[in-house]
Amino acid sequence: MMNDEVIKLIENRRSIRSFEERPLDPEVLDKLKRLTLRCPTGGRFSVIEIVDQSKKDKLCALCENQVMISRAPGVWLFLSDMERFYSWMKEKKCAENFGESLNKPGIGTFHLGMQDAIIAAQNAVIAAEAMGMHSCFVGDIIENYEEIQAMFNLPKYAVPACLLIFGYAKSIPTSPLTSRPEPEYVFMKDGYKHQSVDECEKMYEKNTVSFRERGVLPFDNTGSYIEWYYRKKYTSDWMAEMSRSVGVFLDRWLSDEA
Numbered sequence: 001m002m003n004d005e006v007i008k009l010i011e012n013r014r015s016i017r018s019f020e021e022r023p024l025d026p027e028v029l030d031k032l033k034r035l036t037l038r039c040p041t042g043g044r045f046s047v048i049e050i051v052d053q054s055k056k057d058k059l060c061a062l063c064e065n066q067v068m069i070s071r072a073p074g075v076w077l078f079l080s081d082m083e084r085f086y087s088w089m090k091e092k093k094c095a096e097n098f099g100e101s102l103n104k105p106g107i108g109t110f111h112l113g114m115q116d117a118i119i120a121a122q123n124a125v126i127a128a129e130a131m132g133m134h135s136c137f138v139g140d141i142i143e144n145y146e147e148i149q150a151m152f153n154l155p156k157y158a159v160p161a162c163l164l165i166f167g168y169a170k171s172i173p174t175s176p177l178t179s180r181p182e183p184e185y186v187f188m189k190d191g192y193k194h195q196s197v198d199e200c201e202k203m204y205e206k207n208t209v210s211f212r213e214r215g216v217l218p219f220d221n222t223g224s225y226i227e228w229y230y231r232k233k234y235t236s237d238w239m240a241e242m243s244r245s246v247g248v249f250l251d252r253w254l255s256d257e258a
């Protein structure tokens, strides 16, 4: 049986970046947490609820000054978290009890924790919508690891996966929803299919057209989406910072330091 309301909710979801500033009702928050936790999961994640305004402001500064972070009533930092199981195993002497020595958490658990955290976050997105709220992810949370680590006291095996802000929308824009490619470009049958430049241009044609209408394409607005992507995202300072910062937390995870 189809659930039309859920389908409509997914079809009409959009990121919202401006919220009513009133605090969220504790019962609403509790319900949202319980719904978030109903995601498929291996449990290797944690969520830091950021309620302290000075921390929201500092986080805003560390995430390219996106003021929506300071102003959002709900700010949740999802962590890939192997620290909980690792220290629990260590303290219970699990390995010794099997006559073994305990391995450090490997890179596989790092990735599984990422899967757990991001799947939970997307469950929160849909649950928030179902409860009349809206949300937006903030990719910049993987920048400035050293400061984020210190601010939230993150242990070695609990690392930022994603940041979600949410609340009741101040208003819902009347602009069209952002476009998506046709499924045939994204879904590949039985193996990877390399895509030609022509196919890629077609896949992103709607973006190229809408960016051209906004007059933001490179080369005097004659370029295509990929040239915009190259200039604005791929070679940006923030992208370089993301790579540096993720390198630092990955190196720390893989290092022998205590």
Ligand SMILES: Cc1cc2nc3c(=O)[nH]c(=O)nc-3n(C[C@H](O)[C@H](O)[C@H](O)COP(=O)(O)O)c2cc1C
Binding pocket: 013, 014, 015, 016, 017, 066, 136, 137, 138, 139, 140, 177, 178
């Ligand atoms: C991993 C990820 C990171 C994102 N980071 C930001 C961000 O830093 N700032 C922002 O305004 N939107 C951010 N977004 C929201 C996207 O811009 C948005 O989802 C996309 O433009 C599609 O629009 P829609 O969600 O309204 O369909 C992010 C989304 C994802 C999935």
